[in-house]
Amino acid sequence: DTGVSQNPRHKITKRGQNVTFRCDPISEHNRLYWYRQTLGQGPEFLTYFQNEAQLEKSRLLSDRFSAERPKGSFSTLEIQRTEQGDSAMYLCASSFRGKVPLSNQPQHFGDGTRLSIL
Amino acid sequence: GENVEQHPSTLSVQEGDSAVIKCTYSDSASNYFPWYKQELGKGPQLIIDIRSNVGEKKDQRIAVTLNKTAKHFSLHITETQPEDSAVYFCAVTTNSNSGYALNFGKGTSLLVTP
Numbered sequence: 001d002t003g004v005s006q007n008p009r010h011k012i013t014k015r016g017q018n019v020t021f022r023c024d025p026i027s028e029h030n031r032l033y034w035y036r037q038t039l040g041q042g043p044e045f046l047t048y049f050q051n052e053a054q055l056e057k058s059r060l061l062s063d064r065f066s067a068e069r070p071k072g073s074f075s076t077l078e079i080q081r082t083e084q085g086d087s088a089m090y091l092c093a094s095s096f097r098g099k100v101p102l103s104n105q106p107q108h109f110g111d112g113t114r115l116s117i118l
Numbered sequence: 119g120e121n122v123e124q125h126p127s128t129l130s131v132q133e134g135d136s137a138v139i140k141c142t143y144s145d146s147a148s149n150y151f152p153w154y155k156q157e158l159g160k161g162p163q164l165i166i167d168i169r170s171n172v173g174e175k176k177d178q179r180i181a182v183t184l185n186k187t188a189k190h191f192s193l194h195i196t197e198t199q200p201e202d203s204a205v206y207f208c209a210v211t212t213n214s215n216s217g218y219a220l221n222f223g224k225g226t227s228l229l230v231t232p
Contacts, residue, residue, distance in 0.1 A: 004161075006161075033219065035220075040224070040225070041224055041225070042122075042124075042207045042209070042222025042223055042224050042225055043162065043207075043220070043222050044222070045219040045220065045221070048219060056219065058219075091161055091162070095218075105218075106152060106164050106167055107152075107164070107218075107220060108164060109154070109161035109162045109163070109164075110161050111159070111160050111161040112160075112161050
């Protein structure tokens with residue numbers, strides 16, 4: 001399977017703990033996105049990477065959240081001092097930015113990591 | 119920011135009937151309009167997309183139409199089957215969105231009954 005892979009699929013943790021999620025994008029994709037989805041809502045954009053550079057962060061991404069993509073391949077999303085409101089599905093998507101400027105390529109999603117805060 | 123409204127929130131049809139889901143958006147600079155299908159416990163799956171220079175696109179039983187003047191676009195599913203049952207999301211983006219981040223609607227839960 002060459003789709004977007006996310007691990008773990010489920011994470012249950014106590015309030016105040018730190019958690020880290022991993023995303024492996026489609027291999028030739030140079031753009032990687034993180035979204036958050038709560039029950040009954042559409043995904044909401046958190047941040048994105050072009051290769052290893054983090055180029056945009058949403059206002060939803062508080063100081064407790066940090067994302068990395070150290071070698072331009074896989075990415076990690078860490079949440080420090082988790083709160084009840086962090087309970088959600090965290091989705092990763094990837095796309096390919098070609099040489100054509102302003103080229104908008106489809107984003108393909110993984111199956112997400114469901115985070116539950118006790 | 120971009121405001122995307124999706125209707126209806128739930129839709130129930132009988133197998134073989136057609137289903138139509140509509141989305142409206144606010145930013146006239148929006149230029150890319152994908153539709154995603156999400157099954158329980160899975161991530162959104164891209165099913166069809168359309169760009170602003172095209173008015174209609176079809177892929178077998180699925181079609182999308184775009185009205186840029188009215189700022190709305192619709193998903194049409196013909197000859198529905200039980201396996202079409204899922205939550206469908208429309209999304210919108212523009213060249214001005216850094217990295218073309220998607221703005222999603224709230225979703226439509228489609229139920230196809232045999």
